[in-house]
Every structure is written in C-alpha cells, then in structure tokens.
Amino acid sequence: MNNSSLDPEISAYLANAQQTLSTAHLLTAPEVRKVMQELRLKPTEVTDVYRVNDLAIPTASGSLKCRLYQPSDQHNLPLLVWFHGGGWVLGDLDSADMTCRDLSSLSGCMVLSVDYRLAPEHPFPAAFDDAVAALRYAFDQASELGADINRIAIGGDSAGANLAACACNHSRNLPVKFQLLIYPVVEASFDNASYTENAENCGLTRELMKWFWLQYVPDEATREDDRVAPLNSDLVGLPPAWVMVVDLDPLRDEGLKYATALQNNSVPVEVETAAGTIHGFFSMPTNGSYQARKTAASRLKESLM
Numbered sequence: 690m691n692n693s694s695l696d697p698e699i700s701a702y703l704a705n706a707q708q709t710l711s712t713a714h715l716l717t718a719p720e721v722r723k724v725m726q727e728l729r730l731k732p733t734e735v736t737d738v739y740r741v742n743d744l745a746i747p748t749a750s751g752s753l754k755c756r757l758y759q760p761s762d763q764h765n766l767p768l769l770v771w772f773h774g775g776g777w778v779l780g781d782l783d784s785a786d787m788t789c790r791d792l793s794s795l796s797g798c799m800v801l802s803v804d805y806r807l808a809p810e811h812p813f814p815a816a817f818d819d820a821v822a823a824l825r826y827a828f829d830q831a832s833e834l835g836a837d838i839n840r841i842a843i844g845g846d847s848a849g850a851n852l853a854a855c856a857c858n859h860s861r862n863l864p865v866k867f868q869l870l871i872y873p874v875v876e877a878s879f880d881n882a883s884y885t886e887n888a889e890n891c892g893l894t895r896e897l898m899k900w901f902w903l904q905y906v907p908d909e910a911t912r913e914d915d916r917v918a919p920l921n922s923d924l925v926g927l928p929p930a931w932v933m934v935v936d937l938d939p940l941r942d943e944g945l946k947y948a949t950a951l952q953n954n955s956v957p958v959e960v961e962t963a964a965g966t967i968h969g970f971f972s973m974p975t976n977g978s979y980q981a982r983k984t985a986a987s988r989l990k991e992s993l994m
Contacts, residue, residue: 698975714900732974754804758793767840767993776846776901806846820856844869854919867992868930877912879940930958938968
C-alpha cells in the first residue's frame with residue numbers, strides 16, 4: 690500500500706499503532722483490550738446533545754446496559770439502535786460515545802447505543818441475542834423513550850454492523866425502517882481480494898480478523914449460521930440500507946458483496962466508499978471521520994424524516 694494515499698491523520702495513527710496491531714492476534718482478549726485502549730485516539734471535545742441517559746434493558750440473560758442520546762426535547766423523534774464495533778471482543782458505551790453524539794446531533798434522531806455482551810467470555814449467540822433484545826425493546830418501549838415507532842432504524846460499524854444486519858434479518862415482525870451499515874462483517878471468509886490488497890499497514894490484518902472470529906464463534910461450522918453470517922440469510926423484504934465500505938480495508942469486498950446481495954433481492958441499497966482511510970476510521974476523532982459521520986447522519990435523516 691502506498692502511504693501517500695492515506696488521510697494524513699490516519700497515517701499518523703498507523704505510524705504509532707501498526708506494529709502493535711500486526712501482532713495483536715498473538716495476545717489474549719484482556720491483553721488486546723488493554724493495548725487497543727492505549728492506542729485509541731481520544732477526542733479533545735465531544736458534541737453536545739440535549740440529553741444522555743443510561744438505561745438497563747431486562748433480558749432473558751440479565752440486564753443489558755444501553756445509553757440513550759436525545760438531540761432535543763421533542764417527543765416522537767426517529768430512533769437509531771446502534772451497535773459499536775470491535776470484533777465482538779472490544780468496545781463499550783464509552784468507546785461509542787463520540788459516534789453516537791455526532792449521529793444524534795447531525796441527524797436529529799435519538800440514538801440507543803447498546804452495550805452487548807463481549808466474546809470470548811460470552812461467545813455466539815450472546816451478542817446476537819442482545820442485539821435482537823435491544824431492537825425489540827426499542828419498539829416495545831418507543832413511546833416511553835420518546836420515539837416514533839414508525840421511524841426506527843438499526844445500524845452499527847464493523848462487528849456492530851454485523852449484529853445490526855443479523856438482528857434486522859431475524860426481526861421481520863418489527864417494522865425497521867432503515868439499515869445503516871458501516872463496513873459490515875458478513876461472512877467468515879478471508880480470501881477476498883481486499884484481504885490481499887490491504888495486507889500491509891492497514892490496521893486490521895487477516896490474522897487479527899481470524900482471531901476475532903475465533904473469540905466469537907470458535908466452531909467453524911457454526912460460522913455459516915445466518916445469525917452470524919448475514920450473507921447467508923434470506924434477504925427478501927428487508928428495509929432499505931446504506932452501506933459504507935472503505936477502500937483500504939480487508940473487509941471492503943464482503944461489504945460490497947452484501948450490498949450486491951441485498952440489491953439482487955430487491956432491497957433498496959446505497960453504497961458509499963470512503964477513500965484514503967482504513968477500517969475503524971468511522972469512530973476516530975479525525976476530520977475525515979467526522980465528515981463520514983456527517984454523511985451517514987444525512988442519509989439517516991433522509992430515510993427517517
């Protein structure tokens with residue numbers, strides 16, 4: 690990869706992080722969480738929203754923590770149910786805070802951020818079950834949350850987009866209005882051309898992605914289950930989707946493959962490719978990342994208003 694093609698802020702991040710990222714797959718989950726926390730770019734300031742409340746959703750497996758972002762004091766607002774990225778192993782409500790604040794403020798939508806259970810302590814289908822429970826909660830409690838039950842969307846980035854797509858696919862009885870999928874994980878395949886093209890100095894490696902899958906779904910046969918591989922789902926009748934992929938991302942081709950599969954099943958899809966950047970950039974505090982969040986929020990607003 691030619692580093693001159695990279696966003697300068699992302700290039701600076703990789704200069705500091707690449708050596709650690711290239712060997713992260715050799716560590717344990719707690720060790721990976723520690724080093725990733727140390728590498729994570731911290732925002733110098735965050736977007737103000739009208740109100741932020743922490744909630745606890747009762748589920749069959751216990752209490753599920755969530756955080757609700759309200760852009761105004763209006764009632765009956767559209768709502769986005771959001772799942773953070775992190776390979777099903779990393780991330781929490783705090784790591785998703787900046788993203789959710791921006792999406793809420795820029796779109797005028799409420800955002801319900803979900804702190805789903807993480808692997809390997811809670812392997813598949815724990816995160817999937819939490820995603821379905823959170824989506825159902827959003828519909829069941831829409832009025833109490835101040836949301837319009839007819840304008841509820843689902844979304845996420847990376848593994849979070851995987852959970853969003855899978856939860857949407859398995860909640861056909863809920864009238865989800867829109868899907869916002871940022872570089873989604875859709876299959877346990879590591880042979881797409883984008884893996885070879887972006888094998889060096891792009892942050893996410895084939896080995897690290899294999900490691901993430903091993904933590905979440907250690908049984909390879911189970912990885913064909915459409916609750917974890919949305920590409921294997923019956924996609925007919927799903928709500929419209931906006932799919933963002935990244936040019937310098939090993940997961941680029943599977944995101945494009947999923948968008949094509951949706952289109953082939955008559956699902957309205959818009960695809961956007963972010964150029965000069967890497968997997969994970971959407972949640973970073975850089976100008977290019979903010980512009981991507983601004984674009985995503987615009988599409989969300991258009992779809993729900």
